[in-house]
Amino acid sequence: MSRETLKREAGFPLSAYLICLQGIVGRELLRFLHQRERFVAALVRPLVWLFIFAAGFRQVLGVSIIPPYSVYVLYEVYITPGLIxxxxxxxxxxxxxxxxxxxxxxxxxxxxxxxxxxxxxxSSKLWAGTLVSVVQAYAFLAIAWFWGIEPPLWGYLAVLPALFLSGLMLGALGMLLSSLVRQLENFAGVMNFLIFPMFFASSALYPLWRVRESSPLLFRICELNPFTYAVELIRFALYLRIEPVALAVVSGCTVLFMVGAVLAYDPARGFLARQHDAGGHP
Amino acid sequence: MAVEDVAYAYGRRQALDRVSFTIPPGRFAVLLGLNGAGKSTLFQLVTRLFATRQGTIRIFGHNVLQEAGAALRRLGVVFQARTLDLDLTVRQNLAYHAALHGIGRSHAKARAAEVLERVDLARRVSERARNLSGGQMRRLEIARALLHQPSLILLDEPTVGLDIAARADILAHVRDLVARDGVAVLWATHLVDEIAKDDQVLVLHQGRLLADGRLDALLATTGAVDAEGAFRRLIKRPGAAP
Structure with a gap:
């Protein structure tokens, strides 16, 4: 954004921006409260993975000592950051x-x-969505604690910035995608083509060294997947450590996706106008 | 509002073809046109949802593209499609809109009470928007558009889907705003019976502005006896009922 544009748009005091941010976040939280089933559904999915999948594969999928863990950990401990x-x-x-x-x-x-x-x-909308995801992540961590997933107590605090950063990155990616998709029906397809490959081709369910042993190509794909770095950022933060590569990749991708989304929603340059050009009038 | 030489195309289809007009403060202007005439496209351009590629649009001297903040803060909009959050209450819908305009909580509360009183919804303040009737939802949208005290209100076919009583009610409310507060209004419609004698009438057809003037001037120019006849003559379709 040019200095000239900023100057022209700087007609509002800082308080107006804060009020606006507060309003957008408040609305998102209200919607979240009104849609309790969304909250339950968001928790059931990872809990099923934790209670059923992880329990079933505990004996099959052993995890050696790898950072940030200093001891052997159970499989359900390993996949918890991935589920978050x-x-x-x-x-x-x-x-x-x-x-x-x-x-x-x-x-x-x-x-x-x-x-x-x-x-x-x-950006405000993105922060609002991220806040909701952080609330969901903490609710999951609270339930997981009863299942024996007990990271260090300070880890619950240390993971907060990591959760915000990874939430912002994934939210910005979604926002960018939403600008590219013309109809809701198409978005469901995009989700299937994106969510599952992103999740499975990452370090969420298995360590990358194991992936490299079985498929170097898949290992390369996992390395290129920004979701891998979100998982690792959360994993390390939960155990009071910082993974610099993950931090850099997640920060960089957040900025990249956000700039892309803002450009996409810009009336002069955005994809929205082009979509209308191609697809008829509003 | 000044629209100068504005053109817009969807691919090869020309939606607006060098449209120019001005609406002075305190005027009720009716943008009359059949479906697909280009009314909604014009609204998208005025509200900066689309970028103007040719021509300029100014609101109280502020270019919509280059000084978007200054232009949009003086503009209230009621879109053709319902844009209320149905899960939120009347009060929460207004509070959200106030926040989007950077209006503080106490001022927003006072303004909300004022505008709800204006549109006869003061007693429904805690009701969820989904429980309101179609006419009440429209009135709430008008209240919302008034919340930040705009000088110009755009309404895109606001009476579509409403019964006769609700239509008359909405129209009366908006005309009252013009008379009492001196707000300028651009009212897009395809219903000729919504035009009054003193209104500025803008006839838009296939993206082109065919007429701009008071109803009596329009009748004199076309030789028609009523607005419907004038409209038919202008678009050269005797059988086409607007």
Whole structure:
């Protein structure tokens, strides 16, 4: 954004931006409270993986001592960070799906005709969605504790910035996708082609050294997958460590996806106008 | 609002073809056109949902593209499609809109009470939006558009899908705003019976502006006896009922 544009749009005091952010976050939380089934569904999915899948594969899939763990860990301990990232991945995609829905029904327009800069409105929406995913992640961690998943107590605090960063990255990716998709029906397909490959081709369910042993190609794909780094960022943070490569990749991807989403929703350069060009009038 | 030489195309289809007009403050202007005439496209351009590629749109002197913040803060919009959050209450819908305009909580509360009183919804403040009737939802959208005290309100076919009583009610509310508050209104419609004698009438057909003036001037120009006849003559389709 050029200095000139910033100057022109700087007609609002800082308090107006804060009020706007508060309003968008508040609305997202209210919607979340009204859709309790969404909260339950978001928790059931990873809990099924934890209670059933991990229990079943505990004996088959052994995990050697790898950082950040200093001792042998049970398989369910290993996959917990991956399941937290899974919650955030699904939440990011669900938020984006609701953006496509809002766009189709028209309520997205209410947001976009606000006089505040569009980059700020989209960023606020992203923060709001991320906050919801962080609440879900902590609820999952609380239930997992009763299942014997007990990271260090300070790990619960240390993981908070990692959760925000990974949530922002996955939310921004979803937002970028929502701008590329014309209809809600198409978005379901995109989700299937994106969510499952992203989840399975990562370190969420198995360590990468094991993947490299069985398939060097898949290992390369996992290395190129930003979701892998979100999982590792959460895993290390939960055990009070920082993984610098994961931190750099997740931060970089967050900025990249966010810039892409803002450009996509820009009326002059965005894909939305081009979609209408190709597909008829509103 | 000043629209100058605005053109817009969807691929090869020209939706707006060099449209120019101005709406002075305190005027009720009716944008009359059949479905597909380009009314909604014009609204998307004025509200910056689409970028103007040719021509300029100014709201109280502010270019919509280059000074979007200054232009949009003086604009209230009621879109053709319902844009309320149905799960939120009347109060919460208004609070959300106030936040999007950077209006603080106490001021927003006072304004909400004021505008709800205006549209006769003060007693439904705690009701969820989904429990309102079609006419009440429209009135709530109008209240929402008024919340930040705009000087110009755009309404895109706001009476579509409403019964006769609700239509008359909405129209009366908006005309009252013009008379009492001096707000300018651009009212897009395809229903000629919504035009009053003193309105500025803009006839849009296949993306082109065919007429711009008061109803009596339009009748004099076309030689028609009523708005419907004038509209038919202008679009050269005697059988086409708007």
């Amino acid at each position: 990232a899974m919650i955030q991945l699904f939440n990011g995609m669900q938020s984006s799906m609701s953006m496509v829905y809002d766009r189709e029904t028209g309520s997205m327009r209410t947001l976009l005709v606000s006089p505040l800069p569009r980059w700020f409105l989209l």
